[in-house]
Every structure is written in C-alpha cells, then in structure tokens.
Amino acid sequence: DTAVSQTPKYLVTQMGNDKSIKCEQNLGHDTMYWYKQDSKKFLKIMFSYNNKELIINETVPNRFSPKSPDKAHLNLHINSLELGDSAVYFCASSQDRFGANYGYTFGSGTRLTVV
C-alpha cells in the first residue's frame, strides 16, 4: 500500500495549458507539502497545508494554486504553464505540524515537462 501517492507520474504538456497534479496520503498525517525539484536537483518548498489550512506559501507565481479538500489530499493546479515550470514536483506529508521531528514521507514525484 503506497503511503503517499501522486498522479500522474509523468506529464508532458504544451505551454499555456492548465494542468493538475493530485496527491493522497494514507498515513493519517495532518500536514502535507508540495516541493519542486528543478533540473539542478534543488528541492524547494512551495506550499504546506496543516489540516486543510494553508500554512506556507513560498514565493511561487499565483499561477500555482494548491487545494486541500481534506487532510489526506493535497492537489496542485497550474495555470498557463511556462517552460520554466518543467521540474519534478514532490508531494510529502508529516505526522503533524511538528512532524519535522519524525521527517517527511515523500511521494514518488510527478515529472512535468512543458514543451
């Protein structure tokens, strides 16, 4: 049983399109995150939700909009995709908002390529 699952695993799309990535965790964790890993492998936080409430919103273009319908799901919608959005997007979860003490569990990533 996959703990943190993301769909799709690969996404190839044209510039200007709108796309969504879905994430679900079955660990009973309260906090979920979106991270972006660029071509230089740098892993940067984008958003964090704790019990469906937005906690972190790093400097991310407002074309990116997260949505958490319940604490087990955190989706990412991207409008007007640009070439620079090409990256691997990882969803992660932690036990609670202090769960850094126990580390995060990452999903397997969504490899987004914008052409």
Place this chain on the structure above:
Amino acid sequence: RKEVEQDPGPFNVPEGATVAFNCTYSNSASQSFFWYRQDCRKEPKLLMSVYSSGNEDGRFTAQLNRASQYISLLIRDSKLSDSATYLCAESYSGGGADGLTFGKGTHLIIQP
C-alpha cells in the same frame, strides 16, 4: 528563508572506505536536522534524524555541531548500494508545517 549548503561532489570513493560529508546551515534558530538519501529519478527518503548528542544507525553516524552550525554524515565500510545523492535538511522553527529547507545534495559514487 535561510540557506543550507553542501558540497555537491561528486565524491568518488572505493568500496569499503569511510566517507564523510558536512552540511552547513545559516539559521542559528534551526531546531531539527535530517539526512535524506535520493536515488536517481526517485523521491528523497529519510536516512536519519540528527540529534544533538549525535546518533548512529549501523554504518551511518550523524553529528550536529551547533557552535559551528553544521551537521555531518559518516558512512563506514561503504557499499556499492550507498551510491546516491545525500541531502541534508533543517527546520528552522522545529515545526513541521513550516517546512524543511534542503541543501542541494552531495553526490556519492562508490566504486568497486
């Protein structure tokens, strides 16, 4: 958001050798520290948390030096399967929802 710095490598190390790398952090308020391992085209996986007193898990030892603001990872008797990118991470508030800040990773290659 504060910085976390790592030597990107690659570190080319013969099998069986001991290898160590450090990671420096800039925020003295950082409270939680971790080492993650990331294999090529895979997600990061938690290797170990780093405690103030230092901790060991088999061949792996992690240390925290608050005075000099760095954490270290030592791998003894390295195996071919240890080849990966090792990411250090810190949480400056100790609060999980504030997110972990990752270094850019150190690429380790164990050679037969």
